Amino acid sequence: MKQILVIISTLVLSSCASLTEKGEDLTVYDSQSRHLVSDCKRLGEVRGKSKVFGAFVGRKEAYVDARNQAGELPGADTIVIMKDDVKFTKGEVRAHVYNCKEQRVQVIKSEDK
Numbered sequence: 108m109k110q111i112l113v114i115i116s117t118l119v120l121s122s123c124a125s126l127t128e129k130g131e132d133l134t135v136y137d138s139q140s141r142h143l144v145s146d147c148k149r150l151g152e153v154r155g156k157s158k159v160f161g162a163f164v165g166r167k168e169a170y171v172d173a174r175n176q177a178g179e180l181p182g183a184d185t186i187v188i189m190k191d192d193v194k195f196t197k198g199e200v201r202a203h204v205y206n207c208k209e210q211r212v213q214v215i216k217s218e219d220k
Contacts (some may be wrong), residue, residue, distance in 0.1 A: 124158070124171040134185045141187050147207035150215070152188075153177050159200035165198025166191060175198045182206040185197030 136143055155173025157165035167193065177186045185205040192199045 116164070119188075126171055127175045127178055129183075130174035130176075131178075133174055133178055133183065135174065136185065136187045138187060138189050140195065141203075143156045144185055144187055144203075144205045144207060148182075148209060149181055149186060150180050150204045150206055153180075153202050153204060155200040155202070166193045166200075167198075169193070169198035169200040175204045177202060177204040178203050182209070184208050187208040 130189040153173050155169040155171070155176060157168040157172070159165075159168075170188070173188070174186060177183050178199060183204045183206060185207045187203045187205065189203055192201075192203045
């Protein structure tokens with residue numbers, strides 16, 4: 108019995124995804140806060156997926172996957188989680204990716220005049 112628990116624990120820990128540096132640098136909003144990116148440039152959409160599990164572990168893994176994908180888009184600095192679909196055997200997250208820094212710089216410059 109202990110061997111089975113060790114094997115399961117090892118599988119769970121080894122399957123957990125970790126954020127890349129680019130994924131970690133993103134500002135993250137949920138869909139209810141999407142008005143905060145209304146002036147930002149939308150760069151695309153990503154779909155994060157869990158590789159093995161669903162439920163809590165699958166949700167976290169799907170969020171990490173979505174953030175890492177978004178971080179790879181040139182100019183990406185913000186991600187808005189639009190929907191998550193988590194079941195017992197899988198997790199999936201759909202998110203929109205934005206560049207908000209350029210918009211913020213333009214607003215600041217126009218206010219200075």
